[in-house]
Amino acid sequence: MSTTPGRFLTIEGIEGVGKTTQVARLSAALSGRGIAHIVTREPGGTPLAEKIREIVLDSARDEALPPTAELLLMFAARAVHLANHIEPHLQAGRWVVCDRFTDATYAYQGGGRRLNADHIRQLETLVQGTRRPDLTVLLDAPVEQALKRARQRNSGAPADRFESERSEFFERVRAAYRARAAAEPRRIAAIDAGQPVEQVAQRILELLEARQWIS
16 A cells, blocks of 8 residues: 555546547556556446446436436446545555546536536535545537537447537536636646647646656
8 A cells, every 4th residue: 555645637528529539648658657557437437337327328218317317326436436446546556547527527417417516516525525636637629529529439339328419518518617627727727629639648748747746
């Protein structure tokens, strides 16, 4: 067990902004520097949490999933993920790079589904206590541009419940993300995801260097 907990980094953004690509590039950069870390995602990250993810994303069911139930499932998956995966790695001194976390809940269920932010905050405190990401990178791009990328990426694959949403939903999600970045500029760094992949990856490394976490 390490006496120095690992760093907790999250990558956020709507569909099509390049999160998967940037998570992979960041992981490679950390490995190249000899920094022990794991890569995970939300909802999901453990076998049980992945089962909850399947329920949330399934667009083929006959029965509707109400927004409140969706919110509770997100935090159920997060409680499992934190206790069984994220916290043990952080306490062992490993960094955790997570594709989405609670900022996504404020954006998708709060902004997109229009659920009460106070209710989200209550669940956040219940499930996470004081645990928050050390740094959140928000990959930001206009909705039309991002969704075009997402459609090209997923060509031929069935859309999940979120990918099936209209552009108006993602406009609300993006606005919620941007509002959180404006409210927490020390933790959340917004990056123009419309830049070339290499420039976005370099900007993320510069954020870590500025905090003197890497060199």
